[in-house]
Amino acid sequence: MIYEASPIAVGCFFVFVGLTLGLSxxxxxxxxxxxxxxxxxxxxxxxxxxxxxxxxxxxAASFLGICGMIAFYGYDGFLYSIGYLAxxxxxxxxxxxxxxxxGKFTFADALDARFGSRGIKLVAxxxxxxxxxxxxxxxxxxxxxxxxxxxxxxHWVGVMLVGATVILIVVLAGMVSTTWVxxxxxxxxVVFSTILTVLILVRGFAAEEGGADGxxxxxxxxxxxxxxxxxxxxxxxxxxSTWGLQxxxxxxxxxxxxxxxxxxxxxxxxxxxxxxxLDKGEAGVFLRETQTLKKTADGQVLVNGMPKGTKKxxxxxxxVGHVSRLPDGKDKxxxxxxxxxxxxxxxxxxxxxxxxxxxxxxxxxxxxxFQKPTAGSRILQPGMHPRFQGIHSDKTLDxxxxxxxxxxxxxxxxxxxxxxxxxxxxxxxxxxxxSTIVGIATIxxxxxxxxxxxxxxxxxxxxxxxxxxxxxxxxxxSIGEWLFAAISAIAFTTVLGTVSGLILASSGAVTHDLxxxxxxxxxxxxxxxxxxKIASVVVGLVAIVLGVxxxxxxxxxxxxWAFSVAASANLPxxxxxxxxxxxxRQGVIAAVVVGMTSSLAxxxxxxxxxxxxxxxxxxxxxxxxSQPGIVTIPLGFLTLVAVSLATQGTGPAPVAxxxxxx
Amino acid sequence: MSTxxxxxxxxxxxxxxxxLLYGGFVLLMAFDAEQLQVTGPGQVNMAVxxxxxxxxxxxxxxxxxxxxxxxxxxxxAAGSTxxxxxxxxxxxxx
Numbered sequence: 001m002i003y004e005a006s007p008i009a010v011g012c013f014f015v016f017v018g019l020t021l022g023l024s025x026x027x028x029x030x031x032x033x034x035x036x037x038x039x040x041x042x043x044x045x046x047x048x049x050x051x052x053x054x055x056x057x058x059x060a061a062s063f064l065g066i067c068g069m070i071a072f073y074g075y076d077g078f079l080y081s082i083g084y085l086a087x088x089x090x091x092x093x094x095x096x097x098x099x100x101x102x103g104k105f106t107f108a109d110a111l112d113a114r115f116g117s118r119g120i121k122l123v124a125x126x127x128x129x130x131x132x133x134x135x136x137x138x139x140x141x142x143x144x145x146x147x148x149x150x151x152x153x154x155h156w157v158g159v160m161l162v163g164a165t166v167i168l169i170v171v172l173a174g175m176v177s178t179t180w181v182x183x184x185x186x187x188x189x190v191v192f193s194t195i196l197t198v199l200i201l202v203r204g205f206a207a208e209e210g211g212a213d214g215x216x217x218x219x220x221x222x223x224x225x226x227x228x229x230x231x232x233x234x235x236x237x238x239x240x241s242t243w244g245l246q247x248x249x250x251x252x253x254x255x256x257x258x259x260x261x262x263x264x265x266x267x268x269x270x271x272x273x274x275x276x277x278l279d280k281g282e283a284g285v286f287l288r289e290t291q292t293l294k295k296t297a298d299g300q301v302l303v304n305g306m307p308k309g310t311k312k313x314x315x316x317x318x319x320v321g322h323v324s325r326l327p328d329g330k331d332k333x334x335x336x337x338x339x340x341x342x343x344x345x346x347x348x349x350x351x352x353x354x355x356x357x358x359x360x361x362x363x364x365x366x367x368x369x370f371q372k373p374t375a376g377s378r379i380l381q382p383g384m385h386p387r388f389q390g391i392h393s394d395k396t397l398d399x400x401x402x403x404x405x406x407x408x409x410x411x412x413x414x415x416x417x418x419x420x421x422x423x424x425x426x427x428x429x430x431x432x433x434x435s436t437i438v439g440i441a442t443i444x445x446x447x448x449x450x451x452x453x454x455x456x457x458x459x460x461x462x463x464x465x466x467x468x469x470x471x472x473x474x475x476x477x478s479i480g481e482w483l484f485a486a487i488s489a490i491a492f493t494t495v496l497g498t499v500s501g502l503i504l505a506s507s508g509a510v511t512h513d514l515x516x517x518x519x520x521x522x523x524x525x526x527x528x529x530x531x532x533k534i535a536s537v538v539v540g541l542v543a544i545v546l547g548v549x550x551x552x553x554x555x556x557x558x559x560x561w562a563f564s565v566a567a568s569a570n571l572p573x574x575x576x577x578x579x580x581x582x583x584x585r586q587g588v589i590a591a592v593v594v595g596m597t598s599s600l601a602x603x604x605x606x607x608x609x610x611x612x613x614x615x616x617x618x619x620x621x622x623x624x625x626s627q628p629g630i631v632t633i634p635l636g637f638l639t640l641v642a643v644s645l646a647t648q649g650t651g652p653a654p655v656a657x658x659x660x661x662x
Numbered sequence: 663m664s665t666x667x668x669x670x671x672x673x674x675x676x677x678x679x680x681x682l683l684y685g686g687f688v689l690l691m692a693f694d695a696e697q698l699q700v701t702g703p704g705q706v707n708m709a710v711x712x713x714x715x716x717x718x719x720x721x722x723x724x725x726x727x728x729x730x731x732x733x734x735x736x737x738x739a740a741g742s743t744x745x746x747x748x749x750x751x752x753x754x755x756x
Contacts, residue, residue, distance in 0.1 A: 075709055082687075082713050085720055089680045092724050093673035343705035381699060381709050382691055391695045399692045406688045433669075433731060437724045444717045451710070 010151060012485035016493055017165060023184070027177045044176075046431035048183045050438025053422055055182030057084075057413075057443055058189055059135075059498040060142030060469075062450075063491055065559065067475070068468035070454020071321070072352065074379035076388045077454055081447035083406055087413025088443065092436040095414045098578045099423045100432035106505075107420045108513040111573055111592075115585040118517060123592040125513030127569040128417040130596060131562055132506040133542065135416070136499060138558035140547025143495040145469045146488060156548045162492075163544035166499045170507070170536045178500045179425055185493045190442055192483075192490055193449045199479050200456035201341060204333035205348065207326045211319035212461035212478060217351070217371055220245075220276070222284025239265065239287075247271070256358040262368055263287060273305050277370035290370040291317050291465060297363035317369070319474075321463035324373055325349040341452065345376040350458060352379075353465050369465040379458070401625035405560070408629030412563030415570035418498075418505040499543065507535035561603055564628050569596035572636030580644075587644030595636035602628035669731045676723045683719060687712055 044052070062084065069077030103110035108124030140159050147158025169177060209216035220243040225234035239248040251264035251273060265287075266273045276287040294302040301308040306315040326333060327347035336344060352372045359365050378384065383391035390402030413419060423432045457463060457475035464470050473491060477484035511532040515521045523531065550558070572595055573588045603609055606628070607621035690697055690712075698709035 075713075078713055079691075082684075082716050085717050086680070086684045089677060089684075089720055089723065093677035093680075093727065097669060097673075339704035339706050342707070342710050346701075346705065346707060377699070377707070380707055381695070383695060391691055402692050403688060406684075410684060430731075434728060437728045440724045441721055444721045448714060448717055451713070 006481055006485070008481055009485035009488055012482075013151065013489045013492060016489040017496075023177065023180055027180050044179050044425040046426050046435040047438055049179065049422060049426050049431070050435035051186040051442055052179045052182035052425075053186075053419070053435060053439030054190070054442035054446065055184075055186030055494075055497050056418055056422060056501045057439070058186065058446055058494065059559070060139050060146075060491065060495050062446075063189065063494055064142055064145070064469045064472055065138075066447075066450050067454045067457055067472035068470070069385065070451060071457035071463060071471035071475075072468045073385040074352075074374075074455075074458070075382050075451075076385040078451050079382055079388065079406070080409065081450050083409025084413065085440070085444050085447050086410050088436070088440045090411065090414040091419065092433070092440065094578070095420075095574060096423060096432045096436045097429040099420060100426070100429045103424060105421070105424055105512050106508045107417050107570065107574075108509065108517070110420075111577055111588060112517075114577065114583075115588070117585045117589075118520070119589045120585060120592075121513045121517040123589050123596075124570075124573075125509040125517075127565075127592050127596050128509035128513070129506050129539075130600075131415075131566045131569070132417055132502045132509070133539070133546070134565060135418070135559065135562040136502050136506075136539075136543040137546045137550050138562075139495050139499045139502070140543050141551055141558070142469060143492070143499075144547060144551055145467065146473070146491055146495065149470060149473070149488075155551050159544055159547040159551075162495055162499060163540050163547070166496055166503060167537055167540035169496070169500050170503050170540070171533045175421075175425060175504060178497070178504055179422075181493070181500065182497045185490065185497045186442060188490050189494060190446050190449075192486055193446060193453060196456070196476060196479070196483065196487070197449050197452040199483075200452055200475075201338060202335045203456075203479070204336045205323045205326060205344060205459055206332045207324065207330070207348075208322040208461060209324075210322060210461070211463070213318055215318045217318075217320075218289045219286055219371070220288075221279075221286030223287065239267075256360050256366070260356065260358065260368075262290065262356075262370075275368055277368070288371045290368050292366055292368050293317065293466065294366045295364060317465055319462045320351070320353055320369075320465055321458055321461050322351055323348050323459050324351050338452075341455075342380060345455060346380055348376040349373055350376060350379060352458070353463075355465065367466075379455075397625050400630060401627050404625065404627035404630035407633065408560070408564045408567050408627060411567035411571050411629065411633055415566040415574065416562070417509065417566070417570075418501040421505050421508060422501075503536050503539050503543070506539045507532045510535040510539075560627070564603065564632070565596060565599045567629055568599035568632035568636050571595075571633065572640050576637070576640050576644075580641075582644055582648065583640065584644045584647045586647040587640045587642075590643040591636045591640035594639040595632060598635055599628045599632040602632060672727060672730050676727055680720065680723055684716060687716060 062081075066077045066080050069080070071077075099107075099110050102113035106125075107128055108121045111124050112120040140162060143162035144155035144158035147153050147161060148155055151158075153161070169181065220239065223235065223238065225238045236248045236250055239245040245265060245267040246269070248265050248267045249271075251266060253260070253264075257264065261278045263276045263278055264273050265276055275290045275292050277290050279286045279288055292302075292304055294305075296302070303309075303315045303317055309315045325348055327344060333344055350373075352374045353369050354372050355367055355369045357365060357367045374384075382388055387405070388402060390398035390400075393399070422435075426432050426435055453472055453475060457471040460475045460478040462474040462478040464474060473484060473488045476487040511523075511528055515531055516523055516528065569592050573583075573591045576583045576591070577588065602623050603626075605622040606626040607618040607623075608626040610616045610621045611618040698707065698712065700708045702708045702711045
């Protein structure tokens with residue numbers, strides 16, 4: 001699609017970023033000590049901290065990724081909402097209060113509270129860095145994705161813009177301003193998502209033939225002359241006489257087109273070739289219009305056979321997302337209640353879009369986007385996305401993969417460093433608990449809305465087939481330009497907020513865990529803050545580089561990595577330190593190292609990574625399924641127990657639970 | 663310390679309860695997904711209902727926990743009303 005920067009969107013965007021930065025400078029001017037820089041002096045009110053949890057947590061992956069996945073695959077995206085929220089139960093009931101009681105600035109503090117070991121600080125610091133950087137990549141990629149349509153900049157400019165802004169926030173202000181940015185953004189996100197949901201319900205559904213630009217996608221059939229479909233003169237005649245394709249000529253399949261369910265037909269006076277999807281269903285054989293995006297070896301881009309335009313009205317991919325049939329043959333439903341929304345969709349049919357990338361011998365590629373008319377009852381069931389194929393598959397490995405993903409989501413939240421450090425910004429355990437409850441309420445409410453937002457986007461007629469991450473902002477665009485501007489600006493601050501939280505967590509790990517404790521560098525308070533700021537700049541620059549390098553990767557896919565690694569590396573030792581008195585120093589170190597390396601290795605050897613990152617054949621993968629959690633989380637626990645039992649009485653006697661002194 | 667211990671015990675009980683619900687949902691989805699196609703109240707299928715329920719139950723359990731553990735808290739009044747408001751709006755959303 002061609003995006004044009006709108007003055008309202010640009011204005012709104014700069015007002016948001018300006019306000020955010022201004023607020024950071026204003027609120028952060030007092031945070032000079034290390035306690036202020038890392039933990040906001042423990043003075044953040046618990047309610048504000050709770051909403052800031054939501055701000056930290058509802059990252060680009062939640063807002064853009066989940067809405068996009070629901071818009072393209074239905075219910076499956078909502079499984080992420082369910083899993084992400086369930087993770088907060090672990091955070092509240094198991095981790096929140098001990099974290100606050102035992103730690104000072106970082107996750108390593110709490111882990112190490114009983115032992116006073118440099119080794120623990122070192123491995124916990126490294127695992128914090130690893131998880132944070134994994135989590136940073138998708139945020140930066142998301143930032144670039146957002147800026148592109150909003151301001152008309154290329155992807156890398158968006159990444160640089162976010163990187164620079166965030167480094168500025170973190171360096172100038174630290175945890176106080178980061179918390180307030182998160183609070184602001186968390187509140188705005190929930191308020192605007194609620195408005196959007198109400199507007200979706202008021203609009204209801206309407207049966208259409210295509211997307212918002214008025215292009216009707218054609219379906220020809222049921223066809224009578226179907227065998228053989230290709231090179232068939234009889235079919236060409238039928239297409240011309242019955243289906244209105246003047247002078248239809250079928251192009252014989254050659255090269256990458258062989259054995260694909262696509263038929264290329266030249267028709268009309270100028271003989272433009274269009275690609276049609278051959279759909280053999282129970283109702284007969286149909287040809288459905290597709291959209292194609294061809295990239296030639298010399299960098300030219302062709303849309304549906306014509307050079308891609310640069311302005312509105314010139315050739316571009318059509319926006320998609322329409323209801324093709326409503327219950328009882330109605331044209332329009334009018335406004336719907338929150339439950340009626342689902343019961344109506346259940347009885348309707350929606351056109352979803354699949355895609356297939358063909359690589360030709362001359363180095364050019366063609367991506368064919370094809371219509372998939374889908375029953376509403378199917379959309380409201382799990383199992384359409386390839387990642388959730390285990391639901392309808394008979395293979396045990398697919399089912400294990402599914403269980404593994406749901407386990408990682410459940411265990412990951414309570415192990416994410418940038419979430420854990422937020423327990424140090426409130427004054428006591430009761431506040432830690434209460435802010436978690438506020439966080440759960442805010443996040444839970446938002447996750448309920450994601451299902452409405454995603455399904456609303458699915459039927460909005462404004463989706464971009466090439467980019468599911470843009471679904472939520474484009475949904476807002478289908479309602480009004482001002483809403484698009486507001487949602488885009490909020491999404492951008494979302495990225496800003498999450499990235500600054502992650503950079504703070506990483507710089508805390510570098511300064512406090514690695515430099516001050518593990519390497520034993522004596523530093524004054526002022527020096528610690530200075531080192532932390534330098535570390536922030538470095539991590540920020542690394543994030544910018546990775547954000548540009550990984551721009552092609554799916555946002556939610558990368559977040560999945562971070563969750564699996566966090567859960568495998570951090571959760572076993574965190575839980576066992578709290579609940580098993582025979583845990584030893586060596587046991588903790590071994591568990592973190594084994595959990596981190598095994599989950600990373602598993603991911604790097606998995607079928608998902610083989611096909612999406614290395615571009616290799618998925619069948620060559622060295623591990624049986626893609627999600628590591630179900631193996632590596634128990635492995636972390638086992639390692640801890642085994643090593644602890646083997647090293648009983650070797651280390652210094654465990655100190656009774658007391659707040660750690662750095 | 664005694665409040666810590668009792669909070670921890672309550673926390674573990676509620677955690678186990680939620681784990682059973684979440685685990686039950688995931689296993690049902692993996693091994694008997696047809697159950698989720700059954701139409702529930704308001705002509706809405708059980709997949710949607712169970713998803714919403716898991717979210718609402720998480721909030722309810724966390725409020726129960728906050729309520730039971732309030733004894734060692736400070737400055738309660740302002741907070742609990744606020745959390746309650748959120749709970750109400752959550753219910754509306756579902």
